Amino acid sequence: MSAPTFPVQDAFSSSPDVSLAERASRRPVSGRRNFDLSPLLVFYEITKACDLVCLHCRACAQPAADPHELSTAESLAMIDQLAEFPEPPLLVITGGDPLKRADVFELIAHAVGQGLQTAITPSPTPLVTGDAIRRLKDAGIARMAVSIDGADAATHDVLRGVPGSFAQTQRIMADAEACGIPLQVNTTLTPASYGQLEQIAALLARHPVVLWSLFLIIPVGRATAAMRLTGEQYEAAFGRLWALSKQYPFAIKTTEGMHYRRFVLQRRQQERAQDEGMARQSARGGWAHGFPGVNDGRGVMFLSHAGLIHPSGFLPLVCGAFPFNHIVDVYQHSPIFRRLRDADALGGKCGVCEYRHLCGGSRARAYAVTGDPYAAEPDCVYVPKRCQVPL
Numbered sequence: 216m217s218a219p220t221f222p223v224q225d226a227f228s229s230s231p232d233v234s235l236a237e238r239a240s241r242r243p244v245s246g247r248r249n250f251d252l253s254p255l256l257v258f259y260e261i262t263k264a265c266d267l268v269c270l271h272c273r274a275c276a277q278p279a280a281d282p283h284e285l286s287t288a289e290s291l292a293m294i295d296q297l298a299e300f301p302e303p304p305l306l307v308i309t310g311g312d313p314l315k316r317a318d319v320f321e322l323i324a325h326a327v328g329q330g331l332q333t334a335i336t337p338s339p340t341p342l343v344t345g346d347a348i349r350r351l352k353d354a355g356i357a358r359m360a361v362s363i364d365g366a367d368a369a370t371h372d373v374l375r376g377v378p379g380s381f382a383q384t385q386r387i388m389a390d391a392e393a394c395g396i397p398l399q400v401n402t403t404l405t406p407a408s409y410g411q412l413e414q415i416a417a418l419l420a421r422h423p424v425v426l427w428s429l430f431l432i433i434p435v436g437r438a439t440a441a442m443r444l445t446g447e448q449y450e451a452a453f454g455r456l457w458a459l460s461k462q463y464p465f466a467i468k469t470t471e472g473m474h475y476r477r478f479v480l481q482r483r484q485q486e487r488a489q490d491e492g493m494a495r496q497s498a499r500g501g502w503a504h505g506f507p508g509v510n511d512g513r514g515v516m517f518l519s520h521a522g523l524i525h526p527s528g529f530l531p532l533v534c535g536a537f538p539f540n541h542i543v544d545v546y547q548h549s550p551i552f553r554r555l556r557d558a559d560a561l562g563g564k565c566g567v568c569e570y571r572h573l574c575g576g577s578r579a580r581a582y583a584v585t586g587d588p589y590a591a592e593p594d595c596v597y598v599p600k601r602c603q604v605p606l
């Protein structure tokens with residue numbers, strides 16, 4: 216099976232003009248998909264159980280399953296509701312560690328049977344055997360995402376809390392590769408991994424990785440504010456990622472780092488279309504640097520192990536609960552989801568920023584840091600044109 220594809224158009228522009236930047240930012244993110252009606256990505260945390268003890272875990276995962284976890288029958292019924300969106304979303308089976316549930320293969324096969332492209336994010340533990348990977352492939356998995364949080368075992372294993380995790384990840388990648396499952400790598404950007412981006416990219420290049428997603432810390436769950444970088448460091452990291460995106464064949468995006476899309480648009484404006492590397496990027500499609508406009512609750516929704524409905528896994532506001540509420544109804548009509556999708560209603564500098572429709576800042580980080588999900592992104596250094604004081 217080939218990697219998931221989405222009808223997402225390129226919302227970037229090469230014009231240096233601010234009004235054009237804003238127009239590019241406002242352009243529909245998809246030729247067909249309307250984020251007011253259908254999300255692009257639905258994350259279903261099938262369990263909170265996990266045998267790792269990562270220092271930054273948003274889920275505060277524990278080895279034992281939560282007694283409130285949905286049963287197999289309930290999970291299947293919830294997946295059925297996802298197929299009712301006008302445009303079927305990509306379903307990401309996540310956790311915790313999804314392989315802590317024996318019925319994971321049944322859930323995936325059911326979702327695929329319902330027409331949902333389905334990906335999985337297993338935790339790198341001995342549960343991800345070669346046989347389990349073959350069963351995931353047979354169930355119809357379209358992509359597997361694994362986490363690499365450093366260029367070496369010393370860096371990675373400290374964050375993951377279990378020695379040997381780095382080696383497990385390498386082994387899982389090789390097994391997935393042997394099975395022909397497209398690979399995504401997720402890397403959490405921390406003070407420890409910040410200096411190693413180039414080495415991690417070189418490591419990824421040894422495997423058939425289709426997408427590298429850099430996660431910017433949200434201080435939620437076990438993660439603390441001290442694990443974040445400064446706004447200036449994120450900006451410097453974006454510059455290095457932009458350079459790496461021209462060097463390597465895999466796409467590079469950020470998760471909960473929506474301002475990387477603003478950075479890419481600015482760089483494209485500066486470099487113009489004649490740059491050879493940029494032409495290569497454009498040929499890859501508009502989501503090589505992240506889906507334009509996608510944000511917590513806007514193109515994204517998260518279903519917890521207990522059926523609670525959130526705008527994302529990093530924004531723990533409860534907007535509904537399966538089976539009491541219909542998933543499609545909550546996504547389309549919940550006041551929180553609706554307001555999160557309105558970039559013009561954002562507070563602080565994000566609400567007046569010319570990049571608000573393309574970026575909008577992490578709503579999860581705004582909530583985690585300030586308690587207000589509509590507040591300005593705390594970790595973006597950009598000063599919108601309307602806030603700049605003329606010299």
Ligand SMILES: C[S@@+](CC[C@H](N)C(=O)[O-])C[C@H]1O[C@@H](n2cnc3c(N)ncnc32)[C@H](O)[C@@H]1O
Pocket residue numbers: 265271272273274309310311312336337338339361362401402403430431432433434435436438528
């Ligand atoms: C939610 S996890 C799910 C998959 C699997 N349990 C894992 O950790 O690889 C997906 C990604 O989110 C990252 N993550 C977890 N907690 C985070 C936090 N508080 N802030 C940013 N990223 C986080 C993980 O490092 C992982 O790369």
Ligand code: SF4
Pocket residue numbers: 265266267268269271272273274275276310311312338339375
């Ligand atoms: S592997 Fe994922 S779910 Fe497990 S403890 Fe780490 S971050 Fe949490």
Ligand code: SF4
Pocket residue numbers: 473474477564565566568569570571574575576577591592595596597598599
């Ligand atoms: S100010 Fe807000 S909307 Fe503008 S680029 Fe920064 S995070 Fe994005």
